[in-house]
Amino acid sequence: MAIPRLAATVILMRTPFEVYLTRRSSSSSFAADAFVFPGGTVQAQDGTPAAHARVHGRNDDAASRTLLVAAMRELFEEAGVLLACTKAGYRLEAGRINAEEIASERAGVRDGALPFADFLASHDWYADARALAPFSHWITPSSEPRRYDTHFFLAIAPADQTVTADSIETHDGCWISPSEALARHRARRLHLVYPTIKHLERLAAFSELESLRDFARSKPIYTIEPATTMEGDFWIPAELEGAW
Template identity: 30%
Template sequence: MTEKVDYARTKLQPPSPSSSIIFVSSKNEILLLHRVKTSSSFPSAHVFPGGNISLQDGEFLPQDIDPARHACDDALQYRQAAIRELFEESGILLAKDQVTGRLIYVNQADRERGRHAIHEQRVTFRQWLKEQKPTAEPDTDALIPFTHWITPANMSKRFTTQMYLYFQPFPDSSEERSGVGFRVEEELREEDQIPSSDGGLEIQEARFLPACEWLKMSRSRQVILFPPQFLLLHLVSRFLDRLPRLEGASMEEMKRRRLELLRFVHSGSPPWTQKCILPRTIKVLPDKRHVLALDSPGLEMQGVDKRGETEMVVLVRFEKEGPRDVDVRWKKDIIGNDTKASL
């Protein structure tokens, strides 16, 4: 059991439970959302779809009773929030028929009306879903845990975020659910899952690109990526962006890359499905970039058998507009002052 943190005494901000989806398209591209510059969280940054857990996702212990409530990572509430937030922010609906096990089809006009009604709290996601099809339910089983992140204690706004992978079905897929390709309703077409902004409420653009392209844009300062997004894109890119590039890869090759990524996600000690990470600065390089260690799960996880990533570190320059010049390196190389070594 976790040891409760005395937030009043320590003057720390309790982290808010949230979740995010690393959504992999049928072309093995990754969905990122460009947040508006007036956003209270991650302004102007490119982020994975996601957000805070709400009561409609399921009840958590109130913060003032048990601030360490986020210790139950990968609870059903996290999964339901991830799918609801994806729908609200991008219009992509991940719901299946309980009878057939297939993803359901809802036309674009109804999806647009639904996502705004849910965001405005005129209806819950589950209520709206049942109105579309009584046997529909969020496709929570297809989410694959891929690290849990906790915001450093010195930040005024903190989150405890469960990350998930989700693989969009390939076109005309008739496979049984296998983790890389799922059955879908006959009417569900690829163009029905094209993402869109939420009208500028929080998101100004929703876009698919290969993970390697997002990383390239971050390195050239065209987009802002926070360390968790950069690291996870870096890991995903190692498998999904291998040569030949996506446009030249067959469907069988794309499936093989997904399977290799899945094997990686379930590997390690602990596996990446269970890593819990609170980034912390262990060194500042001569170029003013911070070296973030990823091995600690943080104060809230004391007394719980949770560990982070011990072999990699993230380099980042913190600027007023957000994190810049982010990169991923082997920890042994950085501790040895070899700042040019790269993964």
């Protein structure tokens, strides 16, 4: 039985209510060609004291900080969005983060040449933990050879930043409403994997970010590991539908 790898995923949202999905490249080892939320596995660099020192906003334990750094880094790598603040916790003024100016640094973070913490430090920016709201916790069924222990976070896209897909892990990105994504999936025009589908179904019950945010604040997080049916499909029993 494979041990799940720790991973962080960010559900990036904007008004009117849409979420950002990136298409995994067809050569990806996992969920090739599927549209997914930006995210990836936790790396050693996410757990260093240098990385933890670059998190602002919550007095979290080490394990939680590592996850936050991983989520921030993956969001930056895959969508080009940086949820950053100053040392004192102020939001950066509009336009401070310019995608074109930091494009080469983003490439460096993405290919591992530039540690994310070093990149933040060089600008004296801090990862703004307040911008990420923990939402859910999924573990891939133990029947799978490749398993992830994934923490999902909600985030609202900063109005002054443009979201841009990278060209290596993901080669396409889109803003889409959860219900539209599900409709296209049913029409076989959009390839989605099970955890993405279940999250989109959950999100589709909301029409605006504010009500979703209130829900996320009051929602307890229960770990869910879907079962695998005899046909090999992932499955959550009806009794647990609302319980994750």
